[in-house]
Amino acid sequence: MAEKTIYLDRNENNYGPAPACYEVLKAAGFETLSWYSKDFARGVKSTLSERIAKEFGVPESIILLGYGAEDLLKQAVHCFLSRNETIMIPTHSWWYYKSIADEKGGITVEYPMVPGPDSFHYEVKSLLDLAAKHRPRLILISSPNNPTGNTLDLKDLKVLVRTIKNTVIVLDEAYWGFTGHQADYVKELIGEYPELLIIRTFSKYYALAGVRIGYAFLGKNLTTLAQFSARYLGYNRLSERLALAALDSRDYYAEISQKMIRDKERYYQTLGAIPGFKAYRSNANFILAEIPERFKASLKDYLTKQGLIIKFFNEPNLENCVRITIGTEEQNLMLTNAFRDFARDKGLI
Numbered sequence: 306m307a308e309k310t311i312y313l314d315r316n317e318n319n320y321g322p323a324p325a326c327y328e329v330l331k332a333a334g335f336e337t338l339s340w341y342s343k344d345f346a347r348g349v350k351s352t353l354s355e356r357i358a359k360e361f362g363v364p365e366s367i368i369l370l371g372y373g374a375e376d377l378l379k380q381a382v383h384c385f386l387s388r389n390e391t392i393m394i395p396t397h398s399w400w401y402y403k404s405i406a407d408e409k410g411g412i413t414v415e416y417p418m419v420p421g422p423d424s425f426h427y428e429v430k431s432l433l434d435l436a437a438k439h440r441p442r443l444i445l446i447s448s449p450n451n452p453t454g455n456t457l458d459l460k461d462l463k464v465l466v467r468t469i470k471n472t473v474i475v476l477d478e479a480y481w482g483f484t485g486h487q488a489d490y491v492k493e494l495i496g497e498y499p500e501l502l503i504i505r506t507f508s509k510y511y512a513l514a515g516v517r518i519g520y521a522f523l524g525k526n527l528t529t530l531a532q533f534s535a536r537y538l539g540y541n542r543l544s545e546r547l548a549l550a551a552l553d554s555r556d557y558y559a560e561i562s563q564k565m566i567r568d569k570e571r572y573y574q575t576l577g578a579i580p581g582f583k584a585y586r587s588n589a590n591f592i593l594a595e596i597p598e599r600f601k602a603s604l605k606d607y608l609t610k611q612g613l614i615i616k617f618f619n620e621p622n623l624e625n626c627v628r629i630t631i632g633t634e635e636q637n638l639m640l641t642n643a644f645r646d647f648a649r650d651k652g653l654i
């Protein structure tokens with residue numbers, strides 16, 4: 306058995322947070338631990354919500370803070386979806402979407418996420434047709450999507466928000482950042498579409514999953530969610546300080562994401578060279594790969610013995626798929642070597 310288990314199945318960021326975050330922990334004293342985070346005197350939620358608003362050029366009042374994107378997604382669905390109302394989600398998506406819809410007795414309708422030769426893509430026309438047919442209360446879009454790794458093009462997103470009316474569009478951007486902080490569209494889209502909710506997190510790009518902090522931008526017709534979500538006494542002062550330190554550490558995170566982009570190429574090449582294996586291009590810190598059904602159990606066993614844990618799916622649409630979290634350079638090298646050795650053992654290459 307391997308000495309140490311390497312978890313590449315949970316889409317965490319194995320490089321860890323910026324050094325400035327550890328400094329925050331060392332410096333945490335009385336105020337950080339004993340005072341509520343709400344900035345009573347100035348009437349804003351906190352220094353963090355204010356900072357996020359400034360970064361994206363939007364009013365602080367449209368920023369929601371929550372205990373990760375998970376928390377904000379659940380709040381949105383619990384706030385807007387009633388029993389027997391419809392929510393649309395992608396065919397291939399994070400299992401959690403359906404589970405929160407089920408909690409509210411909602412009806413889930415899936416819209417297609419289509420595999421192409423290199424990557425998955427959204428099919429805007431089918432999505433619009435299904436929306437016209439089912440008149441959903443909510444549409445959940447994930448970009449980059451877990452587990453397929455593809456993003457929705459900005460031009461397609463604009464088509465969606467301009468065409469769909471009277472529907473809450475929730476854009477889950479938990480994996481935002483891994484392909485760059487491209488010119489920001491938040492201000493424009495939120496300004497234009499009053500029922501759009503964009504959810505992001507510090508868990509993935511900023512490697513702060515353990516302290517559970519996420520945020521959202523709220524379209525102007527969604528004030529019921531602002532009330533539903535309001536925490537009079539604030540959130541978590543320590544997590545907020547950590548998030549601020551992360552935002553101040555641009556270079557650290559940019560370097561990590563460059564390494565991940567290089568390592569994703571290594572995975573595409575390694576897996577693409579094994580007959581029957583196929584890795585889909587991804588804009589996130591993970592990739593989805595197809596493996597031959599007959600090797601599923603033996604591959605799992607082979608990797609586990611080396612302490613390498615990746616995600617093997619059993620759910621519909623994904624039976625022959627694995628999801629690999631992009632780890633550190635060293636971890637990625639170990640895993641790509643393990644795939645190659647496995648393929649050699651089986652006489653595939």
Ligand SMILES: Cc1ncc(COP(=O)(O)O)c(C=O)c1O
Nearest residue numbers: 373374375399451479506508519
């Ligand atoms: C698509 C997607 N959204 C949201 C989350 C949850 O993120 P957070 O850690 O901010 O709750 C995950 C977690 O893996 C995810 O895959």
